[in-house]
Amino acid sequence: MSDLNLILSGSEQSIAAYQDAIDQSTQAVVAWLKQPEMYQGKTVEQLRERINLEFNAEGLGNQAAIERAVEYFLKDSLSVHHPQCVAHLHCPSLVISQAAEVFINATNQSMDSWDQSPSATIMEVKLVEWLREQVGFAAGDAGVFTSGGTQSNLMGLMLARDAFFARQGHSVQQDGLTGDLSKLKVFCSENAHFSVQKNMALMGLGYRSVTLVKTDEFSRMDVSDLAEKLAQAKANGEQVMAIVATAGTTDAGAIDPLADIAALAAKENIWVHVDAAWGGALLLSEKYRHYLNGLELVDSVTLDFHKQFFQTISCGAFLLKDARHYQLMRYQAAYLNSDFDEEHGVPNLVSKSLQTTRRFDALKLWMGxxxxxxxxxxxxxxxxxxxxxxxxxxxxxxxxxxxxxxxxxxxxxxxxxxxxxxxxxxxxxxxxxxxxxxxxxxxxxxxxxxxxxxxxxxxxxxxxxxxxxxxxxxxxxxxxxxxxxxx
Ligand SMILES: Cc1ncc(COP(=O)(O)O)c(C=O)c1O
Missing domain, CATH: 3.90.1150.10 (Aspartate Aminotransferase, domain 1)
Incomplete structure (x- = not known):
């Protein structure tokens, strides 16, 4: 075995190596932050030419590897904090989020089972409880942190699909998809995020399963068109497994009329998922919180903290109104969430997540x-x-x-x-x-x-x-x- 300092541990040498590497990296970041330019302006070709992996037999050592990262990565990174950097839903990060990353990275807890993240698991559960309260859901802990909006939307759509089949006595989890799938539909507005289409394709239902509802002059879902299209779908023998409403469309920031959509869906017993990846930030606003009225009525919600909550990537959450629906994706792995653990109330979060190994991203929001x-x-x-x-x-x-x-x-x-x-x-x-x-x-x-x-x-x-x-x-x-x- 060569150098034990390579691994972060409690040894004096390892701690010294860790501090050196972090000091060198933070000093480089400080210098980079002080650069006035938003971007050095290199083209794709220039970067491709310049950047090459150096993986040799001996290794360069931490110091040289960091120097190379400064040269090839940091100097040509986009300054997302720059006032002229305004293209995307891509936020500058809170200083406290950076401090949280130090904890998250150095401790390397994994959120799949309590024995891999004891305090972190409890903190995430408490934060989910708090988020549910902000949304207006009943007290409970059904929800989980995710890698972001795309994954949260996938969870909403997957559970909506499986709840739809479960009402007909069929378990998708056990027996897969069944019946005439060309009749199975999801409704969302023309301005919903493309992850609706991508997720439906991933779930074996294809882009064709997505019916687009017209929008008004402010890019919000037109509820009368939704009502017409739902009636049309019924007449055509189609089955609607979910309506996805958006609270904050990617470009216009439009918030669909959540309460009206929820009321319409309730009549037909249709699952409503709200993609509040962007607009969810208004949960914390006093001035604009009312834009989200109706959110408390829906079945599941996407929140994204690496947008207008100013957290580093990645940091998102999925909230599920009725915890019983989590049964639809329940899987018990003897080594992670055994019956024994569950009977003893051990909160192994793998049962709530699509991911197994998972970062403690919740700490960033907690500390924020x-x-x-x-x-x-x-x-x-x-x-x-x-x-x-x-x-x-x-x-x-x-x-x-x-x-x-x-x-x-x-x-x-x-x-x-x-x-x-x-x-x-x-x-x-x-x-x-x-x-x-x-x-x-x-x-x-x-x-x-x-x-x-x-x-x-x-x-x-x-x-x-x-x-x-x-x-x-x-x-x-x-x-x-x-x-x-x-x-
Ligand atoms: C409305 C909306 N939903 C979902 C997403 C996807 O989120 P993520 O990039 O975190 O997967 C985005 C991304 O911009 C979005 O704008």
Whole structure:
């Protein structure tokens, strides 16, 4: 055996090696944070050329491996905290989240069984109980932390599907899918996240199982179209296993009318899952909490803390209203969650999760809540929503800029609008503006489509960004657009 310092342990040498490696890494991060640029502007080809794995017989040692990571990874990373970095639902992280990562990483607890994460398991369960309370679910602990929105949506859809079959006396878990599957449908709005389609494909039901409901002028699900399509589905002999409502669509931040959807679904005994990956942040807001009214009525909920809760990736949760549905995915592994353990009340969380080995990501939210307190947390969440409204007003006053939709959460959809040019020309121009700004390293602005219109998107999660920063960014957008027009 060579060097025992390679493994983190209680030995003096290991602790010294750990501290050296962490000191060297944090010093590099500090230097990187102080870089003024958002991105060094390298192209895909340049990075591909430059970055190569050095895996030789002897090993480089920790110090050299860290130096190489600084050179090849850190220097060309995107500064997500930069005021001009506003393309995606990709947040800068809380300082306390970084501290939590130190604990999570060094202790390397695994959340599948209590004997691998004793205090962590109890903390996660308590946090799930607290989250349920925020949503308005009955007291209980049905829910689990996940890798993010996609996995939480998968859990919601899978349990909805299996509950649907269970009502007909069939166990999908035991016997697989059955019957005419072409008749089995999920309804969601045209603006729901693509993970609905991907998850339905993964579950063996295909994209064709997803019926898209029309949206109104604010990208929210049109409930009258939902009612019509549900009636049509019934007439066609189709069976609806779930409705997925969205609280905070990826681009527009639209929140579907949750209470109306839940009321309609209740009449037909249809499972409602709410993808609140983004809008779930409003649970902490005093000003905007009411946007989520109706959330307490649904069967399952996706929350994502690596969006507007400012946690490092990854950190999400799935909440299940009725704990009995967890039976549908129950599996007992003798080495993890035995009967014996369950009879003795040992909370082995593997029974609630699709994952087996799992990080203690809940600690980040736990420490975030404790460090910030409700008031400060609410303030940094509300900041983005208010800023988006101010930016939208500013955009409407600018020549060459056109607001595409009134903001609802913390995003602004707009486009550069030359005096002349058909739809395709304007679409290409806006795409080029987005590309040129990133290539120059100046800004990362989203390029997306709203109602078929190619537009630019500012996702204003970052609470350290103010209207002045965004005015500068919009100035760059205009300048770039005019340059491209003249070129
Ligand atoms: C509304 C919505 N749901 C789900 C997801 C997927 O979440 P994740 O990337 O955490 O899997 C996203 C991602 O942006 C989203 O915007």
């Amino acid at each position: 809540l404790e460090a910030l307190g409700k008031k400060q947390y609410a303030e940094i969440i509300d900041n983005g929503v208010t800023l988006a409204q101010d930016v939208a007003t500013f955009v409407t006053e600018q020549p060459h800029l056109e607001l595409v939709m009134q903001p609802q959460l913390a995003s602004v959809l707009f486009r550069f609008r030359p005096e002349q040019g058909d739809t395709a020309f304007v679409a290409l121009l806006n795409q080029r503006i987005g590309d040129a700004l990133l290539a120059s390293g100046a800004a990362n602005v989203g390029v997306t489509e709203a109602d078929g219109v190619t537009c630019l998107k500012l996702t204003l999660l970052n609470p350290t960004v103010n209207l002045q920063d965004i005015k500068v960014l919009l100035g760059s957008v205009k300048e770039c657009g005019l340059q491209l027009l003249n070129a």
